[in-house]
Amino acid sequence: MPRSSYVNGAYIPHKDASVHIEDRGYQLADGVYEVIACIHGHLADERGHLDRLQRSLSELDMNMPVQRNSLQFIMRELLRRNRLSNANIYIQVTRGEAKRDFPYPANSMGPSLVITTWPFQFDNQSKMEEGVKVVTVPDQRWKRPDIKTIALLPQVLAKQKAVEQGAYEAWMVDNEDFVTEGASSNAWIVTRAGTLVTRKATTDILRGVTRTAIDKIRKDLQIEMEERSFTPAESYEAVEAFSTSAVALVTPIIDIDGHKIGSGKPGEVTMRLYDEYISYVNGLRGEQLGWAA
């Protein structure tokens, strides 16, 4: 069975899935995206991701390319066609095809909607559960990282630096020496007092949907949280550290810039949040539609 992807109204073999070279996503990075995890047939925090997609589009003066329930249908249909119940779903919306020019086009073909999906990587997930290394790098991004745009080159370069140093993720550091977030995740530490610390979600970072879920979960577990900035130096002294993202869920961190974190093994609070997050996702049946329910 060949892999299928969705491009502008059609489900087509993935190998043939293409967009015009004058799609503004290709020439100008004029678009946004979301990634949603599907775990045991359940779309994790689907509502949060679609709300954020709508916000990102709105910040760029774009509309949803199709109605929300159509988008929900397409994601499920694509999973069905690819026979996936554990997967990542990637949604990209761009301002569409138009003669190359910077301002919004008066005449365009309308927005482009591309959706792909790939199997959830359990192997990789098991490996990450053992804990990963992080390095810090300067945050070189533009001034609106709160919008989930496809202008991801700074994150590409940050993550590449991490990989070259044998690390899994790069934590980006602002001009005042505070960690903003990971290249594709939010950054968390746990203090000696057992308090979670993560940066406040202003326009400096992306408001992670998984971050929001963890905030709900930690309230239920009566774990204290401080929303504030922290430095790399503070993170080296943390008893635990982890990152959150839709793709990698809750990822324990055991080394930052060569400093062993806590015992050098995934922390207790981290793994408790991890387990609770998986239960939370599995419990979201109320949000599910169609075949995956």
Place this chain on the structure above:
Amino acid sequence: MPRSSYVNGAYIPHKDASVHIEDRGYQLADGVYEVIACIHGHLADERGHLDRLQRSLSELDMNMPVQRNSLQFIMRELLRRNRLSNANIYIQVTRGEAKRDFPYPANSMGPSLVITTWPFQFDNQSKMEEGVKVVTVPDQRWKRPDIKTIALLPQVLAKQKAVEQGAYEAWMVDNEDFVTEGASSNAWIVTRAGTLVTRKATTDILRGVTRTAIDKIRKDLQIEMEERSFTPAESYEAVEAFSTSAVALVTPIIDIDGHKIGSGKPGEVTMRLYDEYISYVNGLRGEQLGWAA
């Protein structure tokens, strides 16, 4: 005769010119570009543009997708197929098609090379010769605007703001209230003393190829130049202002943020540089190859 474009080794009808949805240019803005003006069959500052392309690629750890003389041949062949001798040539190189992930792919199809061309817009050029309006906006870009990447969303938003205010270009202003450059041009003013002022080309701005040509020309004309930053307030008081770019050449500016510049008509120094620049481009026969010579 249908318009042709060049995509990864083939000249194809422009309407069919496409790239895969997993081209890293589309998903991650992982690529660079150049625009070269062809005026009366002469590629303006071709060497400067190809040198800068090579530098941009090198800053992203990428190689030229084809040898330089092949690239020169392809541009000319594309002009010939489109029967254009006054045109803009757009060259885009991305890290190519690969499974979506942030770090550089270990296995990719190799870089993508896309080249398009469109007729030089003489109508538009004549209109611009009458002088254009500029508005200032905050510079929201990442920390390496010296690399000519396709992560152009901040420039899209800046230029859109200009258009919404009836202006042609947006001059971007840094945190210290100094103009960096235009969204798609370098920014210049002329002082009462007749001195050109333009920002020093560090990593804060793109080192414009047309900017470099104007620097050569003004030396020949014995016009003084200061490479330094200036504020929007200083620009309002300038006797002339203009912008330079490969697409718009030398564009006189007659209004900045609603302040009339000089007499409110294109300045004398500006128009002298404009005329000399056109002569300069026409005189570059030594650099030409093939059919256009």
